[in-house]
Amino acid sequence: MPPFARPAAAALTLSLLASPAAAIPTADQVLLDMPFERVGDVAKGTTVDFFLWGGDDRINAYVSGWLGARLAERGITLNRVGVGATAEAVNQVMSEKEAGVLSGGAVDLVWINGENFRSLKENGLLFCGWPTRLPAAAAIDWTDPAIATDFGTPVDGCEAPWSRAQFVFATDTARVPEPPRTMAALLAWIEAHPGRFAYPAPPDFNGAAFVRQVFASVDGGREALAGPFSQAAFDALAPKAFAVLDRIAPKLWRGGETYPTDVAQLDGLFANGEVDFAFNYEATVFGAGVENGRFPATTRSYALDDGTLANVSFLAIPFNAADKPAAMVAAEILLSVDGQYEKARPEVWGMTTVLDLSRLAPADAERFRALPRHPAVAAPEDLASRAVPEASAAWAAAIEKAWIARYGH
Structure with a gap:
């Protein structure tokens, strides 16, 4: 796991409230107002510490291999931090806040949803406003209730959807x-x-x-x-x-x-x-x-004929993340057509995309529709x-x- 806190390579935030409508630290606002190409330039030479559940070899290979290679092409180093439970990353951020670590935090990006997201959001521990600044955001239906809320908690621009899942x-x-x-x-x-x-x-x-x-x-x-x-x-x-x-x-x-x-x-x-x-x-x-x-x-x-639970999981950036620009670039790659398609391939991971196919170019939408499905995996339309x-x-x-x-x- 990375050190408890370390210097940031980009401009740092001093504090952050949960609501994107609340006062946003000047450095964060500068980043939000920056053209995305410039965000990529600022991120060069930095490391993104991506915390996520580490219990699946397929996910680990996709993140460390596929994502890591594409970040390297942009001059960014990926440090995948596998955790046994997302709460470990949440506790890290909370501990840093209690210790007065308001910048240079250990967690740059975290795979999250549900109670873990609510805990960070309600305690003002998230960097908000960045998801809709990503170029990939144009292919996401932000009005979809499963994307606009996370286990009943309004997202309010504080996380970006990454995967759909169903029990x-x-x-x-x-x-x-x-x-x-x-x-x-x-x-x-x-x-x-x-x-x-x-x-x-x-x-x-x-x-x-x-x-x-x-x-x-x-x-x-x-x-x-x-x-x-x-x-x-x-x-x-x-x-x-x-x-x-x-x-x-x-x-x-x-x-x-x-x-x-x-x-x-x-x-x-x-x-x-x-x-x-x-x-x-x-x-x-x-x-x-x-x-x-x-x-x-x-x-x-x-899935049961009378229904089974379904949700979306997200990507979030903590309020005190050391390398927010690098985290934004990583999220953009993961939400891009290529990133979502690679993740959806059965031999890679097989997870359903969060992109709205109607918002994609016809050729890109067809790539997703043409994906093969293993016979042991329930059909997406049935789910x-x-x-x-x-x-x-x-x-x-x-x-x-x-x-x-x-x-x-």
């Missing part, structure tokens, strides 16, 4: 030829097949998403989660959702006495045939798992028609806290 289930169709297609059917399947289903204990990201999926499935759940969080609304919904989770608990793997610690352990149980289902917020992991021989060739992923917006970060945090308190994990 999917997967099974080995040789073992489960007719998998349950609704949440009610899945819960009934779990009860009828003791020990053959598991979910990771929150705060694992995917395990927490499964719990939110259960909350959304109970009477009034989807409507409640679509609205603002209140303790009264939570208190009305939680007993119904926990009644479902209590009911299936003894039917889970190991009788619900223990839970997988993370989605990697769940993947291992599925790969070894100990459970019949896996799930992930990224369908492409199942194609990759088949290709590398970990998952059976008959693995197929799918899109079954997408359910995520709950707000406040709802997600309350559900996770209550689950941990109830089940002791």
Whole structure:
């Protein structure tokens, strides 16, 4: 990890409020007003410290290899900082603010969404206003609710969209030829097949998403989660959702006495045939798992007919980032047609683009439409028609806290 703080190569900010409408430090305003070509010139000779989850070799290769090479062409060095959880980067920025490190921060760019974004934004720890200054911004639909808000928190120009994702289930169709297609059917399947289903204990990201999926499935759940969080609304919904989770608990793997610690352990149980289902917020992991021989060739992923959670993940620049120009150039490359196309290629990563294809040149849009899809990966059109917006970060945090308190994990 980079030093706690270091001198910046470009002009530095002294402080920053969360709202882009608030007073912006002079150095930041100069950067925002600068033509983007000039931003690239200022960034030459600097290093961008990009903090992101480091648990997927495909993502690491794309960032270190493809992005790193293109930054090098522009005279910028990439330092990819892999973290076990995005909260590590958030805590780094918060610790710096508490220590009075108002410039030269360790984090230049971070892959982020949800509660982590809300924490930085509400504490005034983000550099805002830069995303729409990027040339690539012209191909983004900024009015799309999934892009304008992040788990219910207004983005307000404080982060740029990078990837779309949707929660999917997967099974080995040789073992489960007719998998349950609704949440009610899945819960009934779990009860009828003791020990053959598991979910990771929150705060694992995917395990927490499964719990939110259960909350959304109970009477009034989807409507409640679509609205603002209140303790009264939570208190009305939680007993119904926990009644479902209590009911299936003894039917889970190991009788619900223990839970997988993370989605990697769940993947291992599925790969070894100990459970019949896996799930992930990224369908492409199942194609990759088949290709590398970990998952059976008959693995197929799918979204439930009554909907599965979907969200967008973003790129953000902290208020005290040491090399904001380099971070902006990195974000521009990642959001460019070439950057999004490379990331969307199944053999690279396979993530759905955040670009609005209707805003692209016809030839560029066709490149995305012509991308092949691994048979283990759910079809994008099937996912899109079954997408359910995520709950707000406040709802997600309350559900996770209550689950941990109830089940002791």
